[in-house]
Amino acid sequence: MFCTTSVKYFPIPCEVLAIMGPSGSGKTTLLDCLSGQRHIDSGSVFLNREPLSKKWRRRIGYVLQEEIFFPQLTLRETVVYTALLRLPETMPRAEKMRQVDHILEALELGCCQQTKFGDYLNRGLSGGEKKRANIACELLTNPLLMLLDEPTSGLDSHSAISLMKVLKRYAQLEQKTIVISVHQPSSQMFHMFDKLLLLHQGRTAYFGDVHNIYRHFEDIGVTIKPHYNPADFVLEQLKSHPDIREKLFIAAKESHGNYLNRNCITSSHNHQQTSDSEAKGKKQVDSILIDDIINNYYNHRSKRHLHQYENLHHTTGGCQVEEDEEAAQHLVWCAADSQSNFSSCASSDCHSYSAGSGPGHSEDDDWLSYPTSFHTQFCVLSSRNFKEAKPRMLSKLNWFQTIGLALMAGAIWFQLPRTEEFLHDLQGWMFFSQTYWMLFALFGALNSFPSEREVVSKERRSGAYRLSAYYLAKMCAELPLVITLPTVYLMISYPMLGCTSIKLFFLMLIFLLINTIVAQSVGFFIGACCMDMNVSITLSALYTLATQLFGGYLSSRIPEGLSWIRYTSMIHYAYQNMQILEFREGAAIGCGSPSSYEICKQQSTEFIPYEEILKAQNSTSPLWLNTLILMMFFLVFRCLGYAVLRYVRCPKKT
Template sequence: MQLCKDKNDSKQENIIRCKNQVTLPLILSRLVDSTAVHFPCLLDQRPLPVHLAFRGISASVGERPILEDVDGLVRPGQVLAVMGPSGCGKTTLLNCLSGRLKLDSGQIYFNRDPLCKRWKRKICYVLQQDVFFPDLTLRQTLEYQARLRLSDVMSHVQKMQYVDHIIDVLELNNCQDTIIGDYLKRGLSGGEKKRANIACELLTNPSLMLLDEPTSGLDSHAAHSLMTTLKRYAVSEGKTVVITLHQPSSQIFHMCDKLLLLCNGRTAYFGDTCKVVDFFSNIGLNIMPHYNPADFILEQIKGPQEIRQKIIKAAEDAKKCKDYPIELRCHDVPYITEKYDHKILPPSHGPYPSIEQDALNQMEPDVRRLWLDTHSHASSSVSSETSDTDCYFSWPTSFWTQFKVLAQRNFQEARPRMLSKLNWVQTIGLGILAGLLWFQLERREEALHDIQGWMFFSTTYWMLFALFGALSSFPPEREVINKERQSGAYRLSAYYLAKMVGELPLTITLPAIYHFISYPMLGFHSPLVFLTLLGFLLLNTIVAQSVGFFIGACCMDMQVSITMSALYTLATQLFGGYLATNIPPWLTWMRYTSMVHYAYQNMQIVEFSDGLPILCAKKSKFSICHESTYIPVESILEAQGTYLPLWANTLVLLGFLFVFRLLGYMVLRYFNTPK
């Protein structure tokens, strides 16, 4: 049974396209028409259609081979479906095509250009998992993406209008003000998240769309609606679409122009979707009437070993047939390096085959035109190999724009988490409790230990709060940041600096509220002392947050990061100078690694030197009390061991802040880069 005629493929495609224009509203065409009117600057940067060809793709993950000698070809306006059972290498192939996985062998070409960094930025890769910030609404998510990824040539108003058009054409109007949500918070439905994921990538008007199982988890109606939208977009805008499908319905299956069937990482079939049934019939595997072809072919390649080997052998034989795409028959065409002839096209850069005029004439008109256009583009730049010059990529927005937008987004995303109602109740309740516990302490030697207890408790509590708060923010955020970094949305330096600045007001709010409640209840003696103590409490909190950022960046496993943080914070408290003063000489050096040690000393220096003096007890443990009525701050600090002056402690804390934040950036930049 043959589902379409070979000679009438292009004609039938035009008929189907015309029918779709009549019977179905081509909603994505409205985006093109309105963009031409309102966003001419965007259309000036509109990428050329992409002719994607890959041959001999072999790849492995670790030492395990996943793909072996896989070929494929997809042209502008076409949808290539990659199908196969679980574990056959579908996602690995998309990772290879997007440049995220290194090839063991094989070549990938975009319009006869080898894959390089310049092309990677023009690829839209929609992951199978819908990774978003759960507390942002759909509109906020798209607006931030537009401000980051659309050129600075467009004004803010134009970017927001473009977001409106994307929301309209993907039919997301009814849910644009709904939060994304997660497993704890109810938000968008599965189908809406899929379309939102695609909408974020469509903002950049990509040349090539790679989608990893976008229909998984959707009901039949939502899956069909999504595929219809993708098909219309590919046809109307001339986009090249590669999509992996696990077990599609017959309607979705027939929407795809090309089919690449994988079996254990090898090609089981590549060609027109409408010819796959004939391919299986020719090797003695006949489909029953009214049976879903997608289910049939998947059942065959999951069958006995003999049938699978038979299918793979037939696919290898098909590569030798004359109907196999000329672009993939690289071994049949000799390379031309010096000789030029009127019947032979000048050589392309890279190992892509030169094509004789007879083979060129056999191509469809649209394909031949694209081939010639891309050739002329290639020959105009002689040194167009994968050099740094040709692969140069300029960011769509400036560093300042990226920093400003990311700081705003980070503040908006982190505010519900850091300033939640529970944190407010906890902070106010703890401030009142600490104030009542150390209420109006007298400035006497008998109360000295209690005053020091308030200082030590305040510094250690907010150290733990900030460190573990920063630690818990990295795992859910890391996936989003990795996805955006892989797509080339912004610089890592802009993100890192924006995260530091964006969360700074949120980091200092709760400790400041605690201090405003508890310290006056302890005994308010001087506004200068009050503000200075607040400054050192906040500085210690920010330093602790820096340590949390560094550990969170280093450890991908949450349990490991919690264990490391617990060990560090416990050691910091033990050597802080309050819990233990008689430290063994061979462990004395440990106190210099304790941030609490420096903050605690500074708070004592300020409180006991600029505040009201401490009156000696009748039976004082300080020898100075035999000569003086009040205990000087030097004697209080000497009782705890060696100490540094105020300026030295402050410099050390600032050094902690700078070093840990720099180390966190270095880890993200050079070690834990997104794979």
């Protein structure tokens, strides 16, 4: 790497760097800083001599400590959807599936790939399998740099060692740089690391090769006991002895300067051997030199760019860098104040394998934008959302509830006579049906976005897809699910009332479904605004109950200044539409004896005109106007829901 005073740590391809320290030492914070997921108070992080930006974050694989996945999807489905979203559009689907099979085999996940992730209610994958699945989704994209936050926590000793063997093998075979934070590894695992970064409260206590840790402690007067886990001994000394801790800080700072100077001299000395190595076809990855950049760059890029790197090295002497953007385009480095707390992002230098060298990655800059088109994102996300939402929205409990309620409603209002005496009963069925499905869809949608927030935030930070593609896919994928149960309800209960007109049945169904999807839109909006489920339920209940109370359905004594509230209710327009259809298209309602309608008293008519029934219910708006207002509700709340997710609930740096 280039020798500058602002560059401190040098993980290179084929090596595993372990970040170790007591709890609260800043391991996760450092990884957050390097991945661009946390604001930096001071210092800066650069990749390819550019500030860490969204396009570069997409080339960093960051495996979080928590396994954030959809519990209803199987392991293979999750990895396949990740491959379809994050691998390049130009790669054939068959090649993507081969990549999936290769990753699952490499991580020893073949035997459990058809198992669901599960949650606290339904058992699924084990802890170790979830850890490896988390890693598999990041390895698919062949990232420049792999960051793993305590992937072995919660695993037994055997599982942790197996996972480390997989990561070690992957780093060597794929020539990847892997940075892993670990709390308290076993002795066997400790010696599997190539380099160690030891932290305490954001300060560096040691950085260097793992096998040099014994000599480093001996230099400050501390000898690691034989047959003693060096990881346990180091952490114990670091946390229990303030004097030793201060000596470690001073020794780490001094060794850092010596380390930089030694690499500058070695880089200049070994540069003469580079051309011979290339001629023999050998790859030099055993030292932290600028020659490593040249070798990797030569193996995966054109000789013209290599010549520019060689000229750059000769002109700078290996220790300074000129402003040659093309020559330094593929240099990966991170810089920050080396002594800052990790809220200021302790600096690190991360050279990594060329992005174009892995399978499935083209030699152009397509990865700077989204890897797939909007159409592909929409199709893949629609399929995933449908599979994820189906068990939740069409659960056995919901089927039982819908069929049971339909039978009860049909039994209560069974074969209602079409006379004035039973007019109120018929209106009660319409009001009940509209209100129930409005509440069912609204409250069912409240938890839709909050339950997916963590997964979607993680995927959006990685640049997997556009928010608009996710939002539109979710709306379309859940549409057939949200209309299924109301359709079944109406198919059972409405014929039991005595309806024999197919035309009227379909008209009633259309407007019942319109009311349902409008209510879902309101639920999406409230759920997106209030990620707290208790707040969402409170606001939804307040809104729905207020519109019913002030709508005049339960009381006719409504204050004049508050009567306008009825016009903000979707149920007001949906209920009017059902009455218009039922009384205009259905069988006529016979006059009672005596009748409360003046037209039946003054004119010896047998049936009540539907206009008189609607007028008695203060239903004066035509069918088309009510429908138009409902569609406006639909569009406004869907757009507001997207705006909230786009500008308010977007993933932000902490």
